[in-house]
Amino acid sequence: MGQPLFQIRDLVRRHNVIVKSSNYALYGDISRRVMTLIANEVPDSAIYSIDEIFIDLDNTPIDHDLWARDLKAKILRETGIPVGIGISTTKTLAKLANRLAKKSPKAKGVVVLDDQKWIDLALERTEAGDIWGVGRKFALKLASIGVTTARQLRDMPDTTARKMMTVGGLKTVRELRGIRCINLDDSPPQRETVCVSRSFGKEIDDREMLKEALITFAGRACSKLRRLNLVACRCQLFILSNRFKMDRQQFSRGCELTMTPATNDTRIASNLVGQNINRIWRNDLAVKKAGILMLDLCRPEDAPRDLFTGHCQLDNPLMKAIDQLEGRFGKDAVTVGRVSRSKVPDWFMTSTNRSPCYTTRWQDIPIVW
DNA sequence: TCTGGGGTCCTAGGACCC
């Protein structure tokens, strides 16, 4: 979580800070370049997030420090991206090593934690809340029984850890002791949900406007599903109040819809939104955030079959055509008729400071004279 | 005035089954 810009206006003005809002097309492309380079260098690896990858070094009896510095230099040379590398015996300790690599100027971007004496020292100097798997709430709970450092966290009894933070917390504690509890690739084989939601620049108190927004989200969600080659059997619409305005009525309303047969067709999802908007709408609401959640995902060929309503459509030429048009002319090149194209809708997010798509759009490629 | 989006996992509790 960042700090809201309006809270630091002064700072920005005083120091001529350059403001950039996020551009995921750019980040995704840079990420892909770095990850591909790394994956080609090592026998086994698992991408964890857009800017993190875990590497298995079990069967590489080499000087890890030297090897990591070589890799770091190569990534910088070939992509221009500086990275930090942390090495240890478990994923949780490797994350800690990485943190130190980033923080300590002496480390120059690489830290190997393989000596118990150094591990003890590192844990002692790290707050429990800075350990991977310990969030704000758990950190508070731990502090209430006197556990504030990562070393105390490692040395706490299993039963206490389990009771306070359930099995996930216990795994974290054991990983700090050097016992592997999290495999290299613990990511689930297939996505379980797809969500598209937005906060609105201006609160919505008009049913038709909310409907238009939700239909747009439904279209985006379907497009995501198609990219993943998945269909959804259920979806959930939801609206939320502004949680920062505590003096006003707080609400969270939603409804769940069944899609039979399972689908990723934008038209069907849009129709469903239109037909069910009244189930969540009320005239006295000011809606700050809304979204659609796609649930019970499966591959089209595995979708449940229904005796009366027919099977899930395996091939959908119209949707394929829309995807191709969007790929070529940009998102929202094609929309369903329910959404007005005449103007930028009031609720649309403003991204006035967005970075250009330096590497994925011809118009945005930097020019060197 | 302005306050992010998208995920997973775990547990408790209720409803149901034999």
Next chain:
DNA sequence: TCTGGGGTCCTAGGACCC
């Protein structure tokens, strides 16, 4: 008055991650 034992499934809520 007495009132079993062993399950599954679903949902809401709360925690975590980037």
